[in-house]
Amino acid sequence: MNQRNQPILEASRLQLGATYLGEGRCSFEVWAPNAKIVELHQVSPNDRILPLRSERGYHRATFEKVAPGARYFLRLDNTIERPDPVSRFQPEGVHGPSEVIDSYFEWTDSDWFGLPLRDYIIYELHVGTFTQEGTFAAIIPYLPELKELGITAIELMPVAQFPGDRNWGYDGVDLFAVQNSYGGPNELKRLVNACHQVGLAVILDVVYNHLGPEGNYLRDFGNYFSEDYHTFWGPALNFDGPDSDEVRRFFLENALHWQTDFHMDALRLDAIHAIRDASAFPFLQELSQITQRRSEMLNRRFHLIGESDLNNPRVILPGNLGGYGLDAQWSDDFHHCLHVLLTGEKNGYYADFCGIKRLEKFFREGYTYTGEYSLTRRRRHGLPPKLNQAKQFVVFSQNHDQIGNRMLGDRLANLCSFEDLKLAAGCVLLSPFIPLLFMGEEYGERAPFQYFISHTDRGLVEAVQKGRREEFANFVWEGEVPDPQAESTFNACKLNHRLRTHESHQNLYDLYRELIEIRKSVPAITNAEKDSLEAQASESQNVLFVRYYTPDDEICLLFCFAQELTTCTWEIPIGGWQNILDSAMERWNGKGSKVPHEIRSNGRLTITLSPKSFVVLRRIKQT
Missing domain, CATH: 2.60.40.10 (Immunoglobulins)
Incomplete structure (x- = not known):
């Protein structure tokens, strides 16, 4: 020890x-x-x-x-x-x-030992807006449906007690307490227990980089905050100064609290780049070691997933290689590359991610920036993650931040065509990385996901309202910023699950389910890694070609972001190939595939792709 x-x-x-x-x-x-x-x-x-x-x-x-x-x-x-x-x-x-609560709960998940991280297909949800009721209990009836879709893990946005009854959760101030308006601690345990009963892992989003401003009384007790650092959200927490051992104990016990008392399978660590810590033994490394020991004691897998924009592979390298030992990290680069290709938006930080070559590089390496100069950062950014596996990167086309930090909280379904939505699904779910879906995207939910609060301090409310207006200064978006304090803003974000039964929405849902099934059942995709794939992009044709190969299986993917029919030629191994999915097929509400059901390659293959579509080719095994 x-x-x-x-x-x-x-x-x-x-x-x-x-x-x-x-x-x-x-x-x-x-x-x-x-x-x-x-x-x-x-x-x-x-x-x-x-x-x-x-x-x-x-x-x-x-x-x-x-x-x-x-x-x-x-x-x-x-x-x-x-x-x-x-x-x-x-x-x-x-x-x-x-x-005072009694921590006893009658768990029925003694035969649940967790899932390997490589098997995670994550579904991120906000408890307050996932259902009309906005409670833990109201989520449980939807678990079989998520399981049928192919989801293997749900990720709950933060549930630590925050001010009022509506909030994203990142303003939490009582980090051990479960939000009262969601149902409290026992209802959260019932939800986790129910997830394990149907074979779903549970990830909890936790915030160890700051506390919310209202109800934050930690300064009255001890030196929880640093005198040397500051964050975007306010004072940084004290992880390396005088009394930092006791501050660390607070957060380490918090992690063990969720891991042990609530049977969580993983923690998503919010914005770890805002955890200021210059100590020789960083807090994140200590957190990794302590939760791993507890995992071994409980005989249940446990994972730490960091959110970081540093493009620093140290975050997900093991401790014996000088890393922090986190198991995986969210990767915004993938989202930004994909978003620019789908929407054409180039404002703000999107200016750094223009062109299909950016997405090609991400498929090959796991970061888009690995030391290159970033225009928006005005400096070089990142390092190559050469020792990291593909299954250490969580990728997405949408998440709470990338939707909610838009001025109107508009989803891809409100920005893009139906063909774009299918293309986005293919890129995420057929990638070699860990895919994450944001609640409702699987059927093209149209309700926005806007920023909302319910603070009681009028001065604080006005400061948040002003800050939201200023936040969008670098983006050319029309309209007024929704009032985050208004209850109507919150209510507008609640999902309309009935939408899934409408024709085009049902069609998109079925495609998501088919893609997840392919991901799970086709070994070349299931086992795809950076050292067993090829990625090439044609800038002139706006097409990305990706090939996965194992000794017994081989897959070629073609993602076409062009606005018109595109004929392209790729080097592809000799032999027969079967078209197992084309998003342009009529089955997927397309105009019909231009790719034959079976094709033969002589080493180079010329193929015609429909606009905004993707094709999955699988090598035909010789009998």
Whole structure:
């Protein structure tokens, strides 16, 4: 065991926060070096003040007659009362009392051991807008449908307690508490349990780079924030300064909390490029080591997926190669390349991703920028991920950020043609990378996904409204920015699942299901890696050619982004090839395929592609 880890998680025998011990006994532990005296103010079911013992910044005690359901504040130096920083439940919101809960839950997933990351087909969803009810319980009836589609993992946007009842979740301030308006901790456990029952893994999006502004009381307790760094969202957290061991303990216990108490299969770590940490043993590396040890103890796979725009392979290299040891990372480069090809938008950061050669490079390497000069960054960007596997990159044509950070929150279904939507699906699901779908894209959902909040601080609301307007200064978009505070903005984002039964939407859904089935059943695609693929692009014809090969299987993909019929010639191995899918087929609501069902190559193949289409050719095995 790395000795560095020992004092952080074993600073005491107790967990942070309130731990119910049974028979009306409950232990409390809080790190609050900024207070000389910390007391427990139990406000229900009876009102009493109970002292905590202090030792080296920690305040601890075990009390009788404190059962689940008891609500309390922590009183600091007889002056202010605050919710517990490690509250497990905030039934009255971020400013109200914390509630003691019993962590016991009757799990029925003892035969669930998780999934290998290479098998993940991820479905990202926002709990509040996925259903009209906006709760964990309301998601459960849709799980069989997601399983039938071919999804293997759902990813929940952050569920840590945030202000009000509508928010993306990145304004969370009580990181151990499960959002009350979604149903609270037991309802989240029921959802995870139900996912495991049907064979779905669960990823939870967590935010370790900042806290939201409203209800953020950590400064009253300790040195949680750095004096040396700042982030886009406000003060950076203290991962490398004085008292950073205790701050790390807070976040390490949070990760173990989701991994152990909630049976999560993976964490998606939000914007890790905003985690400022110059220490010799970075927090992310420590997080990787500790969660891996817990995974081995639980005998259940567990993965860490980072969101990073650094194009730095160190993020996903193992520790013994000098990396942080994260299992995978979100890769925005893929999205940006694809988005420019589909929409023609070249504003803002999209200016760096023009041309089909950019997408070709991503297929070959996993990053588009590996040290080249970036016009928008005005510097060189990235390093080659030579030692990383394709299944370490999560790719998408849409996600919460790339839709929600548009001024109107418009999806591809509102920006592109039906043929474009099919082409986007093919690029993502037939890539060698880990695919991610954003809720509703599989049937062409048209409801926007806009930014929404429900803060109570009027000054903060006005600041957010102003910030949203300023955010789009570099983009040429018409119209007014939707008011993020308005409930109507939130309600407009709720999915219309009935849309899937309409003809063209059902057709798109069926294509997604077919593509996922091909991905799972065709070995050359299932096992595709960077060292077993070829990628070539024709800029003049706007066509990308990708070939996957294994000793027993071979696939050729042609993605045509041209606006008109295109005839192109590619070097392709000699032999017979079967057209197993052409998005221009009438079956997929196209105008008819120009590619024969079976074709023969003499080493070079000339083929006519329909506009905005893709074709999947599979080598015919000799009998």
